[in-house]
Amino acid sequence: MTAGSGRHRHIALFAERGSPLLAALDVGFPPARSSADTPVAAPELVVYGTTAQLLAAIASGRFTAAVLDAGTGRVDRDLLHTLAGAEVTTLVIDRRLPRRDWVALGASAVAGVPADHAALVDGVQQAPLGRPASPAHRAPFGALIAVIGGEGTARATTTAVLAQAWADRGEPVVLADLAVHAHQRVLHHVRDDHTGLMDLLEACRFGPPGSDLIDGTTVPVPARGYRLLPGLVRSSDWIAVRPAALAAALDGLRARGTTVVAEVGSDLEGEEATGSIDIADRNLLARTVVRAADAAVVVAMASPTGLHDLAALLGDLHDLHDTDTPRPVVVALVATPPRRQPRRRQRAITQVRDLLHGHSATCDPRGVLVLPSAHREEQHHPARRLPRRVGRFGRALAARITELDDAAQPRSPGRAAEPVPVVPGQLGHWLGPDGVDPA
Numbered sequence: 001m002t003a004g005s006g007r008h009r010h011i012a013l014f015a016e017r018g019s020p021l022l023a024a025l026d027v028g029f030p031p032a033r034s035s036a037d038t039p040v041a042a043p044e045l046v047v048y049g050t051t052a053q054l055l056a057a058i059a060s061g062r063f064t065a066a067v068l069d070a071g072t073g074r075v076d077r078d079l080l081h082t083l084a085g086a087e088v089t090t091l092v093i094d095r096r097l098p099r100r101d102w103v104a105l106g107a108s109a110v111a112g113v114p115a116d117h118a119a120l121v122d123g124v125q126q127a128p129l130g131r132p133a134s135p136a137h138r139a140p141f142g143a144l145i146a147v148i149g150g151e152g153t154a155r156a157t158t159t160a161v162l163a164q165a166w167a168d169r170g171e172p173v174v175l176a177d178l179a180v181h182a183h184q185r186v187l188h189h190v191r192d193d194h195t196g197l198m199d200l201l202e203a204c205r206f207g208p209p210g211s212d213l214i215d216g217t218t219v220p221v222p223a224r225g226y227r228l229l230p231g232l233v234r235s236s237d238w239i240a241v242r243p244a245a246l247a248a249a250l251d252g253l254r255a256r257g258t259t260v261v262a263e264v265g266s267d268l269e270g271e272e273a274t275g276s277i278d279i280a281d282r283n284l285l286a287r288t289v290v291r292a293a294d295a296a297v298v299v300a301m302a303s304p305t306g307l308h309d310l311a312a313l314l315g316d317l318h319d320l321h322d323t324d325t326p327r328p329v330v331v332a333l334v335a336t337p338p339r340r341q342p343r344r345r346q347r348a349i350t351q352v353r354d355l356l357h358g359h360s361a362t363c364d365p366r367g368v369l370v371l372p373s374a375h376r377e378e379q380h381h382p383a384r385r386l387p388r389r390v391g392r393f394g395r396a397l398a399a400r401i402t403e404l405d406d407a408a409q410p411r412s413p414g415r416a417a418e419p420v421p422v423v424p425g426q427l428g429h430w431l432g433p434d435g436v437d438p439a
Helices: 020-025 051-059 077-085 117-126 155-167 197-204 211-217 235-240 243-254 277-282 284-292 304-320 342-358 388-401
Strands: 010-014 044-048 065-069 089-093 109-111 144-149 173-177 219-221 226-229 259-264 295-301 327-334 363-370
Touching (some): 051 077, 077 089, 089 117, 144 304, 155 173, 155 295, 155 388, 173 243, 197 243, 243 259, 284 304, 304 342, 327 388
Parallel strands (some): 065 089, 144 259, 144 295, 173 259
16 A cells, blocks of 8 residues: 555644654644655645644544554543544554553554654554454453432441441442542541542553552551542542543452442533533543442432432433433432431431432432431541441441342443434434325
């Protein structure tokens, strides 16, 4: 194949000034087309020096292929994922040996520094089209349970109680603090210099997380039987969380059959509802966990405002749910009227049950459990188990979740939905049976 032939007519090149790749090709900045002595039919090659410029060029729809210089240090899983979503063929140029498994990260192909311009173009033209096949997940694959709630709803306590109860079954458990306002590191006495989640996400940019990395980024809590993945040190750190790395981190945590109990916030709005990419990015942690979860525990306050917030949260779960199978949902009620006021207590529980059944299309209501009043934060100490009364609540919560086979045998992440061909006549037509416009 010659440089003047092939399926790609416009190729974007991502490299930095002075890189060996640009020196070999004898091109440079500002962005320039191929040299004047190149045949007219040769593909256009345009150089970009930043990811923002590259992504803007790809968004224009002009380019069908991209060459990425791994030496920039900015080629990672999320960039490749974005380009694959735009149906752009990607060739990663990596001069280091041994090379990373760029194809597993999402690249179409990988090669060393080409000898000249023609060799580069030939490499792009020979790269396979379409997305690379996703690697099969190794069994066993652990369950993912999302604990969702607003601030001040004992969400952190409920998460810890559930993780302890699940660990009591003898299964490996990781408590992942994935809330924007992360409090588990405070309750478990973890210093801020143990960045946990951010270290895991950084490693997942360039490869799958191994056992050593998981053990290094999590903190053992021997008294309760689980490991803790400390969350964001500052709430503003959400800006560094990227979707593909986060999905790989969750898969890595679950890959060894480990059950992940993830605490997330109640903000689930995305770009579709708000028109804001920033809001979607800020809520990325919660949205990703809820979409992938096998079951959800919603923590709510048994008060008028708490029930109002619960109704709104169930609506957000309905909007975010993208499968036909109802997701098991258990509501943990906090601060219910005391037992000496049985009518008020039962009224609050009945109201929550009615809310759950109103969303039964996407939530499988597994009932309402009442968190005991003994859930004060000062009772949290990582060297001790949680109080016995709260522990009984955790065991009941875990048993309620596993009542369904779906929760007991979690689903593995599947492939994204593929386009379905439309059969002629399947969508009907505007004309009536007699061929006359009804209007």
